[in-house]
Amino acid sequence: MSIQTLVPRLADVGGIPIARLLPNKGxxxxxxxxxxxxxxxxxxxxxxxxxxxxxxxxxNLQTFSWMLDGEVLHKDSLGNEQxxxxxxxxxxTAGTGPARGISHTEQSVFPDTGGSPEASRxxxxxxxxxxxxxxxxxxxxxxxxxxxxxxxxxxxxxxLTTGSYTSVTGEQYQAxxxxxxxxxxxxxYWQEDGEVTLTLExxxxxxxxxxxxxxxxxxxxxxxxxxxxxxxxxxxxxxxIKLVAKKGTRVMFIGGEPLNNQVLLWWNFVADNKxxxxxxxxxxxxxxxxxxxxxxxxxxxxxxxLPKGFRx
Ligand code: MN
Numbered sequence: 607m608s609i610q611t612l613v614p615r616l617a618d619v620g621g622i623p624i625a626r627l628l629p630n631k632g633x634x635x636x637x638x639x640x641x642x643x644x645x646x647x648x649x650x651x652x653x654x655x656x657x658x659x660x661x662x663x664x665x666n667l668q669t670f671s672w673m674l675d676g677e678v679l680h681k682d683s684l685g686n687e688q689x690x691x692x693x694x695x696x697x698x699t700a701g702t703g704p705a706r707g708i709s710h711t712e713q714s715v716f717p718d719t720g721g722s723p724e725a726s727r728x729x730x731x732x733x734x735x736x737x738x739x740x741x742x743x744x745x746x747x748x749x750x751x752x753x754x755x756x757x758x759x760x761x762x763x764x765x766l767t768t769g770s771y772t773s774v775t776g777e778q779y780q781a782x783x784x785x786x787x788x789x790x791x792x793x794x795y796w797q798e799d800g801e802v803t804l805t806l807e808x809x810x811x812x813x814x815x816x817x818x819x820x821x822x823x824x825x826x827x828x829x830x831x832x833x834x835x836x837x838x839x840x841x842x843x844x845x846x847i848k849l850v851a852k853k854g855t856r857v858m859f860i861g862g863e864p865l866n867n868q869v870l871l872w873w874n875f876v877a878d879n880k881x882x883x884x885x886x887x888x889x890x891x892x893x894x895x896x897x898x899x900x901x902x903x904x905x906x907x908x909x910x911x912l913p914k915g916f917r918x
Contacts, residue, residue: 607824607836607837607838607839607840607845607847608836608837608838609823609824609826609834609835609836609837610834610835610837611826611827611828611832611833611834611835612627612832612833612834612835613832614626614627614644614831614832614833619643619645619657619659620645620657620658620659620660620712620713621655621656621657621658622645622646622648622656622657622729623645623646623648624643624644624645624646625643625644625831626641626642626643627642627643627644627815627831627832627833628640628641628642628833629641629871635737635811635864635865635869636811636812636813636835636860636861636862637787637788637789637810637811637860637861637862637863637864637865638736638737638738638739638786638787638789638862638863638864638865638869639734639735639736639789639791639813639860639862640667640735640736640737640869640871640876641667641733641734641735641871642732642734642815642833642860643732643733643734644730644731644732644733644815644817644831645657645729645730645731645732645733646675646676646728646729646730646731647674647675647728647729647730647818648728648729648730649727649728650714650727650728650729651727652727654727655713655714656676656713656714656715656716656727656729657678657712657713657714657729657731658713658714658904659711659712659713659904659907660711660904660905660906660907661709661710661711661900661902661904661905661906661907662709662710662711662874662906662907663700663707663708663709663874663875663886663890663897663909664698664700664707664708664709664710664874664875664876665700665701665706665707665708665875665876665877665882665886666700666701666702666703666737666738666740666875666876666877666878666882667700667735667736667737667738667875667876668697668698668699668700668735668736668738668784668786669696669697669698669700669710669733669734669735670695670696670697670733670734670735670736670767670768670791671690671695671696671697671712671731671732671733671734672695672731672732672733672734672767672791672793672858673690673691673692673693673694673730673731673732674692674730674731674732674817674818674856675692675726675728675729675730675731676691676714676725676726676727676728676729676730676731677689677690677691677714677715677716677721677722677725677726678690678712678713678714678715678729678731679711679712679713679714679715679720679721680696680698680710680711680712680748681710681711681900681901681902682698682708682709682710682711682748682898682900683708683709683710683746683897683898683899683900684708684746684747684748684898685901686748687901688748688750689715689720689721689722690750691721691722691725693754693756693765693793694750694751694752694754695750695751695754695767695768695783696748696749696750696751697748697749697751697768697783697784698710698747698748698749699738699744699745699746699747699748699749699784699786700738700746701738701744701745701746701747702738702739702740702742702743702744703740703743704882704885704886705896706744706745706746706896707746707886707889707890707896707897707898708746708897708898709890709897709898709899709900710900711900711902711904713904714729730817730818732815732817732858734791734858734860735876736786736787736789737865737869737876738786738787738876739786739787739865739866739867740865740867740877740878741866741867742786744786747784749783749784751767751781751782751783754766754767754781754782754783755779755780755781757773757777757779758797759773759774759775759802759803760800760801760802761796761797761798761800762794762795762796762797762800762802763794763795763797764792764793764794764795764802765792765793765795766779766780766781766790766791766792767781767783767791767792767793767858768781768783768785768789768790768791769781769783769785769788769789769790769791769862770790771790771792771805772805773805774803774804774805774846787862787863787865788807788809788810788862788863789810789860789861789862789863790807790810790859790860790861790862791858791859791860791861792804792858792859792860793856793857793858793859794849794856794857794858794859795855795856796819796851796852796853796854796855796856797853798853799851799852799853800850800851801848801849801850802848802849803846803847803848803849804846804847804848804849804859805846806839806841806845806846806847806861807841807861808841808842809863810861810862810863811836811861811862811863811864812835812836812839812847812859812860812861813833813834813835813836813860813861814828814833814834814836814847814849814857814858814859814860815833815857815858815860816828816829816830816831816832816833816834816855816856816857817830817831817856817857817858818830818854818855818856819851819852819854819855819856820851820852820855821834821849821850821851821855821857822849822850822851823847823848823849823850824848847859870883870917872887872912872916873887873909873910874909875887875909880912880916883912883916884912886909887909887910887911887912890908890909891908891909
C-alpha cells in the first residue's frame with residue numbers, strides 16, 4: 607500500500623472559511639466521493655448570521671452533509687425543510703440526466719432563528735458530494751438520518767454515516783443511508799490517545815479527511831484539513847489501515863467503488879459530459895422548471911459560464 611498526503615485549497619462559502627480537498631489539481635474522486643469540503647470551524651457573534659448559502663442548483667450528484675458543530679437549516683425545491691445537527695446526515699439527491707435537477711438553500715440557525723435550544727453560535731460541517739452513476743435513471747430526493755450505527759473500539763468512537771462495515775474483530779454494521787454506488791463513510795473520534803485499525807474492501811478506493819487534530823498512518827503525518835489517500839492496498843492479504851492519534855482527533859474515513867463514467871465538475875454541477883454542464887448553466891440562469899423553486903427569500907446565485915477549453 608502507498609499513502610499520499612494532499613493539501614487543501616482554501617475558499618469561502620456563504621461567508622465561512624472552508625478547506626476544499628476535492629476537487630483539486632491532480633486529485634481524482636475517491637470512489638464516487640468527488641468533492642470534499644470542511645466548512646469552519648468558525649464561531650459567530652450575537653450580531654452575525656453565520657453561514658448563509660443562497661439558492662443554487664445541483665445535477666448528477668448527492669450532497670452529503672455531516673455536522674460536527676452548529677446547526678444548519680436546509681430547504682429544497684422538493685419542499686423539504688430540515689435542520690441538521692451534530693451526528694446527523696442529510697443526503698440530497700439531484701437526480702440524473704439533462705431533464706433533472708434540484709435547488710436548495712443552507713443557513714446557520716440558532717436558538718432564536720429556528721435552531722434547537724442547544725444550538726451553538728458556531729459551525730463545523732463536512733460537506734461531501736457523491737457523483738451519481740449516470741447510467742442509472744435516478745429521481746431527485748432528500749433524506750435525513752438522525753440515528754446512525756455507533757460503536758467504540760479501544761476508546762475510539764466510530765459512527766457509520768453510510769454503507770456497511772466489518773470491524774477488525776468481525777462485527778458488522780449497516781447504515782440506512784441511500785446509495786447508488788457502493789461506498790462507505792465513517793466518522794472516527796479519539797476519546798483517548800490511541801490507535802485504531804480500519805478494515806478494507808476489495809475494489810474500493812480510500813481516503814481520510816482530517817477534521818480536527820492530526821493523525822499518523824504508517825509513518826505519514828496528516829495535519830488538520832489535509833487528506834490521506836491510499837493506493838494499491840492488498841485486501842486479499844488482509845491489508846488494513848492503522849491510524850494513531852491523540853485524544854480529541856476526529857477524521858472522516860471514506861471509500862468506495864469507482865464509477866464507470868467520467869466525473870466532470872463545474873460550480874455546483876457534475877456530469878459525464880461538457881454539454882450537460884453547459885445546458886444546466888443555461889437552464890438555471892433562465893429559471894428553468896427542472897430546478898424547481900425554494901420557499902426562501904435568500905438570493906439566487908447565478909451560474910458562472912464555462913471557461914474556454916474546459917475539460918473538467
Ligand atoms: Mn449545495
